[in-house]
Amino acid sequence: MNMDTIAGVATPMGEGGIAVIRVSGDEAIAIVDKIYCGKNKLSTVDSHTIHYGTLADPKTNEMIEEVLVSVMKAPRTFTREDVVEINCHGGLISVEKVLDLVLEYGARLAEPGEFTKRAFLNGRIDLSQAEAVIDLIRAKTDKALKVALSQVEGKLSKLVRALRQELIEAMAHIEVTLDYPEHDVEDFTQNLLLNKCEEVRSQIKRLLQTAKQGKILREGLSTAIVGKPNVGKSSLLNSFVQEDKAIVTDIAGTTRDVIEEYVNVRGVPLRLIDTAGIRETEDIVEKIGVEKSRSMLKQADLILLMVNYNEELTQDDYAIFEAAKDLQVVVIVNKTDLAQNLDMEKVKAAFPNQPIILTSIKEEEGIDELEKAIAELFFSGRVQQEDMTYVSNARHIHLLRQAEQAMEEAIIGIHDRMPVDMVQIDIKKAWELLGEVIGESVGDDLIDQIFSQFCLGK
Amino acid sequence: MNTTYNGDDFDVIVIGAGHAGCESALAAARMGCKTLLLTINLDAVAYMPCNPSVGGPAKGHVVREIDALGGEMAKNTDRTYIQMRMLNTGKGPAVHALRAQADKIAYQSEMKKTIENTPNLILRQAMVEELIVNDGVCEGVITNTGARYKAKAVVVTTGTYLRGKIIIGDLQYESGPNNMRPSVRLAENLKELGLELVRFKTGTPPRIHKSSVDFSKMEIQPGDEEPRAFSYETTTAIPDQLPCWLTYTNLETHEVIQGNLHRAPMYSGAIEGTGPRYCPSIEDKVVRFNDKPRHQIFLEPEGRHTEEMYVQGLSTSMPEEVQLSMLRSMTGMEEVKMMRPGYAIEYDSIVPTQLWPSLETKLIEGLFTAGQINGTSGYEEASGQGLMAGINAARKVQDKPPVILGREEAYIGVLIDDLVTKGTNDPYRLLTSRAEYRLLLRHDNADMRLTDIGYEIGLISEERYKAFINKREQVAQEKERLNNTRIKPENEEAQQVLRETGTPELTEVIDLAQLLRRPEVNYEHIHRISPSPVELDEEVREQVEIQVKYDGYIRKSLAQVEKMNKVEGKLIPSAIDYTVISGMSKEAREKLEKIRPLNIGQASRVSGVTPADISVLMVYLEQFHRVLTKASE
Numbered sequence A: 001m002n003m004d005t006i007a008g009v010a011t012p013m014g015e016g017g018i019a020v021i022r023v024s025g026d027e028a029i030a031i032v033d034k035i036y037c038g039k040n041k042l043s044t045v046d047s048h049t050i051h052y053g054t055l056a057d058p059k060t061n062e063m064i065e066e067v068l069v070s071v072m073k074a075p076r077t078f079t080r081e082d083v084v085e086i087n088c089h090g091g092l093i094s095v096e097k098v099l100d101l102v103l104e105y106g107a108r109l110a111e112p113g114e115f116t117k118r119a120f121l122n123g124r125i126d127l128s129q130a131e132a133v134i135d136l137i138r139a140k141t142d143k144a145l146k147v148a149l150s151q152v153e154g155k156l157s158k159l160v161r162a163l164r165q166e167l168i169e170a171m172a173h174i175e176v177t178l179d180y181p182e183h184d185v186e187d188f189t190q191n192l193l194l195n196k197c198e199e200v201r202s203q204i205k206r207l208l209q210t211a212k213q214g215k216i217l218r219e220g221l222s223t224a225i226v227g228k229p230n231v232g233k234s235s236l237l238n239s240f241v242q243e244d245k246a247i248v249t250d251i252a253g254t255t256r257d258v259i260e261e262y263v264n265v266r267g268v269p270l271r272l273i274d275t276a277g278i279r280e281t282e283d284i285v286e287k288i289g290v291e292k293s294r295s296m297l298k299q300a301d302l303i304l305l306m307v308n309y310n311e312e313l314t315q316d317d318y319a320i321f322e323a324a325k326d327l328q329v330v331v332i333v334n335k336t337d338l339a340q341n342l343d344m345e346k347v348k349a350a351f352p353n354q355p356i357i358l359t360s361i362k363e364e365e366g367i368d369e370l371e372k373a374i375a376e377l378f379f380s381g382r383v384q385q386e387d388m389t390y391v392s393n394a395r396h397i398h399l400l401r402q403a404e405q406a407m408e409e410a411i412i413g414i415h416d417r418m419p420v421d422m423v424q425i426d427i428k429k430a431w432e433l434l435g436e437v438i439g440e441s442v443g444d445d446l447i448d449q450i451f452s453q454f455c456l457g458k
Numbered sequence B: 001m002n003t004t005y006n007g008d009d010f011d012v013i014v015i016g017a018g019h020a021g022c023e024s025a026l027a028a029a030r031m032g033c034k035t036l037l038l039t040i041n042l043d044a045v046a047y048m049p050c051n052p053s054v055g056g057p058a059k060g061h062v063v064r065e066i067d068a069l070g071g072e073m074a075k076n077t078d079r080t081y082i083q084m085r086m087l088n089t090g091k092g093p094a095v096h097a098l099r100a101q102a103d104k105i106a107y108q109s110e111m112k113k114t115i116e117n118t119p120n121l122i123l124r125q126a127m128v129e130e131l132i133v134n135d136g137v138c139e140g141v142i143t144n145t146g147a148r149y150k151a152k153a154v155v156v157t158t159g160t161y162l163r164g165k166i167i168i169g170d171l172q173y174e175s176g177p178n179n180m181r182p183s184v185r186l187a188e189n190l191k192e193l194g195l196e197l198v199r200f201k202t203g204t205p206p207r208i209h210k211s212s213v214d215f216s217k218m219e220i221q222p223g224d225e226e227p228r229a230f231s232y233e234t235t236t237a238i239p240d241q242l243p244c245w246l247t248y249t250n251l252e253t254h255e256v257i258q259g260n261l262h263r264a265p266m267y268s269g270a271i272e273g274t275g276p277r278y279c280p281s282i283e284d285k286v287v288r289f290n291d292k293p294r295h296q297i298f299l300e301p302e303g304r305h306t307e308e309m310y311v312q313g314l315s316t317s318m319p320e321e322v323q324l325s326m327l328r329s330m331t332g333m334e335e336v337k338m339m340r341p342g343y344a345i346e347y348d349s350i351v352p353t354q355l356w357p358s359l360e361t362k363l364i365e366g367l368f369t370a371g372q373i374n375g376t377s378g379y380e381e382a383s384g385q386g387l388m389a390g391i392n393a394a395r396k397v398q399d400k401p402p403v404i405l406g407r408e409e410a411y412i413g414v415l416i417d418d419l420v421t422k423g424t425n426d427p428y429r430l431l432t433s434r435a436e437y438r439l440l441l442r443h444d445n446a447d448m449r450l451t452d453i454g455y456e457i458g459l460i461s462e463e464r465y466k467a468f469i470n471k472r473e474q475v476a477q478e479k480e481r482l483n484n485t486r487i488k489p490e491n492e493e494a495q496q497v498l499r500e501t502g503t504p505e506l507t508e509v510i511d512l513a514q515l516l517r518r519p520e521v522n523y524e525h526i527h528r529i530s531p532s533p534v535e536l537d538e539e540v541r542e543q544v545e546i547q548v549k550y551d552g553y554i555r556k557s558l559a560q561v562e563k564m565n566k567v568e569g570k571l572i573p574s575a576i577d578y579t580v581i582s583g584m585s586k587e588a589r590e591k592l593e594k595i596r597p598l599n600i601g602q603a604s605r606v607s608g609v610t611p612a613d614i615s616v617l618m619v620y621l622e623q624f625h626r627v628l629t630k631a632s633e
Helices: A028-035 A092-104 A114-121 A127-150 A155-179 A190-212 A233-245 A275-281 A290-299 A315-324 A344-350 A367-379 A390-415 A420-437 A445-453 B019-030 B059-068 B073-080 B104-116 B185-192 B251-259 B282-288 B320-328 B379-397 B411-422 B446-457 B462-484 B492-501 B512-516 B523-529 B538-549 B551-568 B586-595 B600-605 B611-632
Strands: A006-009 A018-024 A036-038 A049-057 A062-072 A083-089 A221-227 A247-249 A260-265 A268-272 A302-308 A329-334 A356-358 B005-015 B035-039 B053-055 B081-087 B097-102 B121-125 B128-134 B137-143 B147-156 B165-168 B171-174 B197-204 B207-209 B219-221 B244-248 B296-301 B308-312 B338-340 B343-350 B367-369
Touching: A006 A092, A006 A114, A018 A028, A018 A092, A018 A114, A028 A036, A028 A049, A028 A062, A028 A083, A028 A092, A036 A062, A049 A092, A062 A092, A083 A092, A092 A390, A114 B611, A155 A190, A155 A420, A155 A445, A190 A390, A190 A420, A221 A233, A221 A315, A233 A268, A233 A302, A233 A329, A260 A367, A302 A315, A329 A344, A329 A367, A344 A356, A356 A367, A390 A420, A420 B551, B005 B019, B005 B137, B005 B379, B019 B035, B019 B104, B019 B121, B019 B147, B019 B379, B053 B059, B053 B073, B053 B379, B059 B073, B059 B097, B059 B379, B059 B411, B059 B446, B073 B081, B073 B097, B073 B104, B073 B379, B097 B104, B104 B121, B128 B147, B128 B185, B147 B379, B185 B197, B185 B343, B251 B282, B251 B320, B320 B338, B367 B379, B379 B411, B411 B600, B446 B462, B462 B512, B462 B538, B492 B523, B512 B523, B512 B538, B523 B538, B538 B551, B551 B600, B586 B600, B600 B611
Parallel strands: A221 A268, A221 A302, A302 A329, A329 A356, B005 B035, B005 B147, B035 B121, B147 B367
Antiparallel strands: A006 A018, A018 A083, A036 A049, A049 A062, A062 A083, A247 A260, A260 A268, B053 B097, B081 B097, B128 B137, B137 B147, B165 B171, B165 B343, B197 B343, B207 B308, B207 B338, B219 B244, B244 B296, B296 B308
């Protein structure tokens, strides 16, 4: 079956410090060859061999990554197509860079379950597994949909929707002048159109910049802030949120009253669990207990465990220590502005290999150190991220980039004085790509818009 | 029906001789089928009950496509028009569109003459009351005069005649268009046979007497000085074109309408049918867009030998005297004489998702439908469908697979795919914006796109095909020459031409194709710099210029088409049962079971079917395929 070449992250993020980006399809080897520098061109090597080299963007010659590349030619591969697997460092940033590069040079981002689907369609997986494949597609799609839905009220979808509305109004105006040439609608002037296109392009650009800084909503590292009541959990949360780094979403229908907040700590996206619980119960002493902390710990990739510098360790503290044992923990000793009543040796004994940071969140001390510790943990690959939904963000970024490119081409067309219906081709493409970002399908929207915006008749 | 008698046997019977029916019957007869064309009234062959014009954006494209496939509408228009204009000339070549003002009477008599002189084709006046259907196969028709005609395929093109009802103010009566007899019994029969019908509505404006209009107060709209033709075979133009005239409604007109809204059938609930969004009545326009101080009104002659004029923009079903007040409120029409009032007409049409893309009904084999009965509006949309239904009915008789045009191939393909895949909620009109690949579906290249198909079907003559092949080769050779001829900065002639056009002079070697891509440069300039070794006619030059100049955009569109064709090529076996596919949403299962798409591409266009559903479907198909293979081993 003739299918295009797809790429995606094949390993859970950060696992073993190594990530695998899989590229599958007729063009797989050719695409990776464009960005790979090594002893031999990949097109010349034997099948099922591994090669050391570097990846670089041929446009800028900027070296991106040191990699090991496996070349596997059809049919003895997972998908029965040509497959190239790029092994790179497992950190979020490097995975993103490598995937971006592969997508830029001709691959398409794989849909949920698509490698497995291809494996099946190409006869690699036997019949008995077909049902499982269908379930997989369904499950992954539902999940992606859930993410998309949770973003419906989010900043991103709001912005994208506004951009699309701008575009569709301009498009309807242009279409009317094309389909009803004698109608008394003024032509959309080149200047007006140029302004509109430039405005939309710069807004997409801005979106992409914020995406880079991680300010766009994305699936972060699930993070729990735990500790006794009054230890400063709420203050810590506020200090993260205060810097306007957070976007709050209310995911309905998951757990009652569970609110998740996204913050960005030095490029590491954190998804803070049960912040509502923290906020609600901070003042109502003793309402949140050890039990609650325990259950939160189970869901988390990263635990920010807080103890009070001003107090001796209590039964409750030890219970939380016990629950957090063997998990990825950053210990925060808070309230250093008050007198020390805590025995630091006991804390160190409980967490011999974990970072312990002294802070006074109230006085804004130690927060830099804390952020640094989190970033280090993350980028060294020690933290393992459960969800692979990171890809859905890569998808957004990729689509936005293509939309930006389409707007760019529209603008070039206007400068070249191309007829408006040619320019419309690029504008429409941008509009469709933006639609994909927020999961709106291409229907008869344009036709509807034309008839609601203009008065036409015989 | 009391007694019946056996009439002749036919290969194909076409019910209705409007624009769809004429094309259907001509195509079938020309393809060698013994064809019977039946109409309620022989004086209504190819009748234009609404506007006296053919073409315009998308519609004009269809007329050219009809011509490239060997249909009649283009030639018939070229022989009878009273005005020809190329629209959108200030825009890109994809939206250039030819539009003719028709002479209604001449159009009819010319078409009737062609039909009467076509071998294998019999034209007869009769009202069909029943289809003969046995075991799900349509085998003929029975007329009100008792004739039983047998046929291997039947094409129904009833336009607005099916249970037609005219509404003017409080007045309502059963009628076909313009007081023709409606077809009531056949509507009931279609329903009895199990076809799902819906009620649509359309309307037409009043007609006025030319001599009662003061044209000095209006803006003249003349035809082109050098009129182009719709048909690729037409070589001569008609001299003496007649102009149209432009005036406007005003606040007084709107007051007349607002003051009489309680008498408007549109708002009193008298009309149950769904009207077209794209051509609302004037009362609808005034209500929905009440901030607009005026609306355009064009006065169009209905023909050379009549004083009647069509008032375009004033479609209405208001009471007669209100219509007259509306007319007289407008500049230049203070003393106007109204000859016929405008009216709304309701009619039955079938839900088009009941059709295969061949326009054969899924329910009854050998039964095809085309034109307004399929939920469209417009003469051109009707003709395009009629042609395809006629072709496919003939091919069915001849045991050949149907011809289905792709969305990337023709507006006719877009039209039919939209109808059978998505259906329509209001009378469907083609727009260029409905085509994803508008740039490929140009008015100028309809012959390039479709002549091969027309020839293969047998509707394009050897002689014409030869001329077409020759043109295609010339275009290819000239493009090749432009790509390979380099011009140096030392070429003084070239620099002179560039100076004249106001584009920068050459500083390095450039090929002619690159030069032609500059916005200011056209083929004539290229010709001056480096003339073609052979004399090329205007059509070839036009093709070369467009193909070279917009090469970048054309490539973009072609890349999209290639992507689409990958999924269009994945066929879905007809035996598939969607209701048992687990993992697919309920909505998708139900829709797909109803539409029964032919391939994955069509399936993905069904509304409510998501990409995930398509993935599941593909996996299921593979599974289905393997079971079949295993069973056959």
